[in-house]
Amino acid sequence: MSDSVFASVVQAPEDPILGVTVAYNKDQSPVKLNLGVGAYRTEEGKPLVLNVVRKAEQMLVNDHPAIQENRVTTVQCLSGTGSLRVGAEFLARHYHEKSIYIPQPTWGNHPKVFTLAGLALGRSWERTIRAIVLLHACAHNPTGVDPTSDQWEQIRQLMRSKGLLPFFDSAYQGFASGNLDADAGSIRLFVADGGECLAAQSYAKNMGLYGERVGALSIVCKTADTATRVESQLKLVIRPMYSNPPIHGASIVATILKDGDMYTEWSVELKAMADRIISMRQQLYDALCARGTPGDWSHIIKQIGMFTFTGLNTNQVAFMTKEYHIYMTSDGRISMAGLSSRTVPHLADAIHAAVTVLHRSAISGSYRAILNRSSHDLTSE
Structure with missing residues (x-):
């Protein structure tokens, strides 16, 4: 080198x-x-x-x-x-x-x-x-x-x-x-x-x-x-x-x-934005648990950042769009920043219905593999 x-x-x-x-x-x-x-x-x-x-x-x-x-x-x-x-x-x-x-x-x-x-x-x-x-x-x-x-x-x-x-x-x-x-x-x-x-x-x-x-x-x-x-x-x-x-x-x-003062102010505001996203994760997870939605949804609170990779498949996403007017990318990725305390129950209802009606686990095998990767996996691929 x-x-x-x-x-x-x-x-x-x-x-x-x-x-x-x-x-x-x-x-x-x-x-x-x-x-x-x-x-x-x-x-x-x-x-x-x-x-x-x-x-x-x-x-x-x-x-x-x-x-x-x-x-x-x-x-x-x-x-x-x-x-x-x-x-x-x-x-x-x-x-x-x-x-x-x-x-x-x-x-x-x-x-x-x-x-x-x-x-x-x-x-x-x-x-x-x-x-x-x-x-x-x-x-x-x-x-x-x-x-x-x-x-x-x-x-x-x-x-x-x-x-x-x-x-x-x-x-x-x-x-x-x-x-x-x-x-x-x-x-x-x-x-x-x-x-x-x-x-x-x-x-x-x-x-x-x-x-x-x-x-x-x-x-x-x-x-x-x-x-x-x-x-x-x-x-x-x-x-x-x-x-x-x-x-x-x-x-x-x-x-x-x-500007030192402005940089600090930005950092504080950014932290508040990140904290709200974390709060939305917890609220969505709690709502799914309360409804008894099939599957393990703990990945929602384990993930970080703006997005959640739900594991919902294309058919489930299409169902949620048609029946609940919820829009997301076809791979099941949702922006947590787009949620609010008011809209979390609606999303939870839609996910519960999609998983239940279509009789498929919401968490795909490919995502479960990503979530469960070990340190060895990350450094040997």
């Missing part, structure tokens, strides 16, 4: 428009004039930095070694999906292995994002070296089943020993435990060992900015020089895709992250 997996990435040429500023900055002439920048300039020809922005910048403290060493390159993307796509296209162009191994099951959009970007879906990564492996950072979608801290460490050791490249999808930070730091633990574990990894991060849900599509792709490299070259190539991926991301939502996120 001494050599960077991005060692072959070369410095990309400057964009013909954005490169104008680079060329201008290199020009030593006292009469130089830059008319290529479409951004506000002062009478002195300099960018205007607002006083409030300067204050926010002074509050920002980068205390992680990888950040201090300039080994992390981060680009703003269009929420989590856009971050995954940019990372996938970068890897398809510059990483020698074109296969990516994704969890089973996983978010339905993952296969499309990666294959359309030029990567192939792998099948059995335990026999593969140097391949890309997608990992849900926390609050696995759709199962709500995350590895324990010990299991994450075993996964890290196995992946590093095989030279596998981790690509984290962090869409629900804060919704798993209610704690931002705890939910980032899996990514930080891989960053701390000095190895390389990618992380696609969304602020759409945990900041209530879904319509703003705020996200970021971070690539942790071996050296600052590698990070610089990687960033130059990321720009070439982004330029023909969306050129520049919108600023409004990103400015809101940046303001909150840079």
Whole structure:
């Protein structure tokens, strides 16, 4: 692991428009004039930095070694999906292995994002070296089943020993435990060992900015020089895709992250959101038990995050939609955030009826296998 997996990435040429500023900055002439920048300039020809922005910048403290060493390159993307796509296209162009191994099951959009970007879906990564492996950072979608801290460490050791490249999808930070730091633990574990990894991060849900599509792709490299070259190539991926991301939502996120008091306030509000989801889990579980609904429903309170993978089959889901006007994905995944104390009884009635009328256990064998996985299973697949 001494050599960077991005060692072959070369410095990309400057964009013909954005490169104008680079060329201008290199020009030593006292009469130089830059008319290529479409951004506000002062009478002195300099960018205007607002006083409030300067204050926010002074509050920002980068205390992680990888950040201090300039080994992390981060680009703003269009929420989590856009971050995954940019990372996938970068890897398809510059990483020698074109296969990516994704969890089973996983978010339905993952296969499309990666294959359309030029990567192939792998099948059995335990026999593969140097391949890309997608990992849900926390609050696995759709199962709500995350590895324990010990299991994450075993996964890290196995992946590093095989030279596998981790690509984290962090869409629900804060919704798993209610704690931002705890939910980032899996990514930080891989960053701390000095190895390389990618992380696609969304602020759409945990900041209530879904319509703003705020996200970021971070690539942790071996050296600052590698990070610089990687960033130059990321720009070439982004330029023909969306050129520049919108600023409004990103400015809101940046303001909150840079202000200590606002960050604390956000953390408290996020914890309240996570706690309400936990409460909905308990209420649904209690309601099903009270009705004597066939099957073991303890997985509802064992799972974490925004979603519950109920185990209801396609026919049961269709029955609930037709008879009870309840809508969910056909695999039985439900968003716990969409429930309230008022609607839990209605859902419990629908599930009870679906399971009873259709005479089938609500928990599929495939889900039961996921729920009962041991540490050995998680690190040997």
